[in-house]
Amino acid sequence: MSAPGDLKHRASRGAAVTAGGLWTKTLIQLLSTMVLARMLEPADFGLVAMVMAIVGVADLVRDFGLTGAILQAKKLTAAQWQSLLWFSAGLGTVLMVLVAASAPLIALLYGERQLVVLTLAVAPTLLLNGLAMPLQAAVQRDLRFGTLAMIDIVAMAVGVVLSVAAAWMGWGVWSLVVLAGAGQVYRLIALWVAAKPRWGRPRLGRDIRPFVATGGSIFGVQLLNYVSRNIDNVIIGQQLGSAALGQYSRAYALFLLPQQQLTAPLGRVALPVLSRLQDDGERYRRYVRGALVVIGYLSLPTYAIAAAVAQPLLLILLGPGWDAAAQVFAILAIAGVAQAVGNVQGWIYISLGRAHRQLVYYLITRPIVIAAFFVGIWWAGMNGLALLYGVVTLALLVPGFAVAIHGTFLRGWSDIAAPLVRPAIVAALAFGASWAAGLGVATLPAWLGLLVGGFAGVAVLAAAWLVPAYRRDYRMLLDFVRNARRPTATQAPPEDPAERTAEIIGTDATAADALEVELAVTDTRRESGQGGRA
Numbered sequence: 001m002s003a004p005g006d007l008k009h010r011a012s013r014g015a016a017v018t019a020g021g022l023w024t025k026t027l028i029q030l031l032s033t034m035v036l037a038r039m040l041e042p043a044d045f046g047l048v049a050m051v052m053a054i055v056g057v058a059d060l061v062r063d064f065g066l067t068g069a070i071l072q073a074k075k076l077t078a079a080q081w082q083s084l085l086w087f088s089a090g091l092g093t094v095l096m097v098l099v100a101a102s103a104p105l106i107a108l109l110y111g112e113r114q115l116v117v118l119t120l121a122v123a124p125t126l127l128l129n130g131l132a133m134p135l136q137a138a139v140q141r142d143l144r145f146g147t148l149a150m151i152d153i154v155a156m157a158v159g160v161v162l163s164v165a166a167a168w169m170g171w172g173v174w175s176l177v178v179l180a181g182a183g184q185v186y187r188l189i190a191l192w193v194a195a196k197p198r199w200g201r202p203r204l205g206r207d208i209r210p211f212v213a214t215g216g217s218i219f220g221v222q223l224l225n226y227v228s229r230n231i232d233n234v235i236i237g238q239q240l241g242s243a244a245l246g247q248y249s250r251a252y253a254l255f256l257l258p259q260q261q262l263t264a265p266l267g268r269v270a271l272p273v274l275s276r277l278q279d280d281g282e283r284y285r286r287y288v289r290g291a292l293v294v295i296g297y298l299s300l301p302t303y304a305i306a307a308a309v310a311q312p313l314l315l316i317l318l319g320p321g322w323d324a325a326a327q328v329f330a331i332l333a334i335a336g337v338a339q340a341v342g343n344v345q346g347w348i349y350i351s352l353g354r355a356h357r358q359l360v361y362y363l364i365t366r367p368i369v370i371a372a373f374f375v376g377i378w379w380a381g382m383n384g385l386a387l388l389y390g391v392v393t394l395a396l397l398v399p400g401f402a403v404a405i406h407g408t409f410l411r412g413w414s415d416i417a418a419p420l421v422r423p424a425i426v427a428a429l430a431f432g433a434s435w436a437a438g439l440g441v442a443t444l445p446a447w448l449g450l451l452v453g454g455f456a457g458v459a460v461l462a463a464a465w466l467v468p469a470y471r472r473d474y475r476m477l478l479d480f481v482r483n484a485r486r487p488t489a490t491q492a493p494p495e496d497p498a499e500r501t502a503e504i505i506g507t508d509a510t511a512a513d514a515l516e517v518e519l520a521v522t523d524t525r526r527e528s529g530q531g532g533r534a
Contacts, residue, residue, distance in 0.1 A: 024153055025149075025152060025156055029160075032179075036167055037317070039164075040167060040172065041246070043243045046241070047112065047114060047115065047242050048249075049248075050115060050242065051118050052233075053230045053231075053234050056226060057226060058099050061091070061095055062130050076141075081134070081197075092127040093127055096124055096130075099119065099126060107119070109234075110238060112242065118177065124181070128187075128188050134197070135194070136191055138197070144194070151187060151190040154186060156183055158182050158186045159180070159182045159184075162182045163176065220363075224362040225362065227370065232248070233245060233248070251324075251326070251329040254329055258298075258299055259340055270351070271347060273287065274288075284351075288348070289414075289415055289419050290419075291344060293473065295341060295343075296422070299341075300337055300427035301430050301457070303337050303427070304434070305453075305454060305458070306333060308435040309438055309449065309450050309457075310326045310327070311326045313329075327383055331387050332390060335390035335394075337427075338393040341397060341420065344401075345400050345401060348405065358404070368392060368396070369389065369393060372388040372391075426460065426461060426464045429460045430461055433459065433460045434457030
C-alpha cells in the first residue's frame with residue numbers, strides 16, 4: 001500500500017496531464033469552428049443539425065442506457081461481456097437500417113430534399129457507436145481515463161483535419177458529414193486496440209437481463225433528456241428554416257464547450273467512482289461536495305464572462321454574419337449553468353441504483369421543458385426559446401435535487417447548495433464587471449472589446465482572493481497544481497485501479513485536502529450520459 005502523499009501526487013499528475021489534453025481538444029474544436037464557419041454557409045450547419053436531431057434519438061436507443069448500467073455494476077463475468085458486445089452490435093445494426101429507411105420521412109418533416117442522402121450517409125455511425133459503446137465502458141470501468149482522453153483528442157483531430165480539407169475542396173455540407181464520421185471510425189479502432197475485446201460466438205444470455213432492466217430506466221431518462229435538449233433544433237428548423245437553425249446550432253455548439261471540457265470529464269470519472277462508494281456515505285458525500293465546488297468555480301464564472309462578451313467573442317470565432325448566434329449564445333448561458341450543476345443529479349441517481357426514480361421524475365418534468373420551447377419561439381423566436389429554456393431548466397434544479405437525494409445520506413444544504421454559493425456570487429459579480437466594461441468599448445474593434453470585457457471579469461475573480469473564504473477555495477486549486485508537480489513519497493501505487501481510486505478518495509484530509517483529492521480523482525483518468533447534447 002503506497003503512502004497517501006505519493007497517491008495524491010500520482011493522481012494529481014495524471015489529472016494535470018489529462019487536463020492539458022482536454023484543453024488541447026477545446027483548442028481543436030474552437031479552431032475548427034472558426035475555420036469551418038468561414039468556409040461554409042449557416043444553412044450547411046443547419047442541414048446537418050436537422051439530421052442529427054433525429055439520428056441522435058436513434059443513437060440513444062442504440063445505447064439503451066447500457067453504458068450507465070455497466071459502470072454501475074459491481075461485477076461482470078466474461079459471458080456477460082460477450083452477450084453485451086453482441087447485443088450492442090446487433091442493436092446498432094438494426095437502428096442503422098431503420099434510420100436509413102426513414103430518410104424520406106425526415107426530409108418530408110423539414111421540407112428539405114437534401115436530407116435524404118445526408119441521412120443515408122450519417123446512418124452508419126449508429127453501427128460504429130454500437131460496436132464502440134461496450135469497449136468504452138470496459139476501458140472506463142478499468143479507470144483508464146487518460147487513455148480515453150487521448151482517444152477523444154486524436155479522434156477529434158482526425159475528424160477536423162479531414163473536414164477542413166473537404167471544405168477546402170468545395171464539398172460544402174458534406175465536409176460536416178466527414179467531421180461526424182471520420183472521428184467515429186478512428187475512435188472505434190482505438191477503443192478496439194485498448195479494450196482487446198473477446199467476442200466469442202454470438203450469444204444473448206439471460207445473464208444480461210439485469211443490465212437491460214437497469215439500462216432501460218437509464219435509457220428512458222436519457223431519451224427524455226435528449227428530446228428536451230434537442231427538440232429545439234426540430235422546432236427552429238421546421239419553423240424558421242435551415243439558415244436560422246445554422247445560427248442556433250453554432251451558438252449551441254459553442255455554449256456546450258465549457259461542459260464538454262470542464263464538467264464532462266468529471267462526470268466520466270464520477271460514475272464508476274461513486275458507484276464504488278455507494279456503501280460509504282461519508283466518502284460519497286465528500287466526493288459530491290468537492291465535485292460541486294469544482295463545477296462551481298470552473299463553469300459558473302466561465303459562462304458568466306462568456307455571456308457578457310458574447311458579441312465580440314462570436315465575431316472573432318465565427319466571423320461576420322453570425323449576429324443572431326451571438327445573441328442566442330449569451331442567453332444560453334443560463335441553461336449552461338443549470339446543465340453543469342444538474343449533471344450531478346444523474347450521477348447520484350445512477351451510482352445509487354435509483355435510475356427508476358429518475359425516470360419517473362423526468363416523465364413529469366421534461367414535458368415542461370419541451371412546452372417552454374414552443375411558448376418561447378411563439379413569444380420571441382429563437383431568443384425567446386433560448387431564454388425560457390434556461391429559466392425553466394434553472395428553476396427545476398431545486399425539485400430535481402430534492403427528489404434525487406430524498407431517502408439517501410446526502411443533505412440538501414451542506415452537500416448540494418452550500419458548495420455553490422461562493423462560486424455563484426463571484427460569477428454574478430464577474431458578469432456585471434465584464435458587461436459594464438464591454439459597453440464602454442462597444443464601438444472599438446472586436447478583439448479589444450473581448451480583451452477589455454474578459455479582463456474585467458477575470459479581475460473580479462482575482463479580487464476575490466482578498467476574501468478569506470475565497471482564498472481558502474483558491475488554495476485548494478493551487479494545492480492541487482503543486483501536488484501534481486511535486487511527489488511526497490516514492491512508493492508504487494497499488495496494482496488494482498479500483499483500490500487506488502478508493503484509497504485516493506478515502507484519504508483523511510482537511511477541507512483543502514478533500515478538494516485536492518476530488519480534483520485528483522477527477523482526472524486520474526465523459527457524456528456522463530446526463531449532460532449536454534448527445
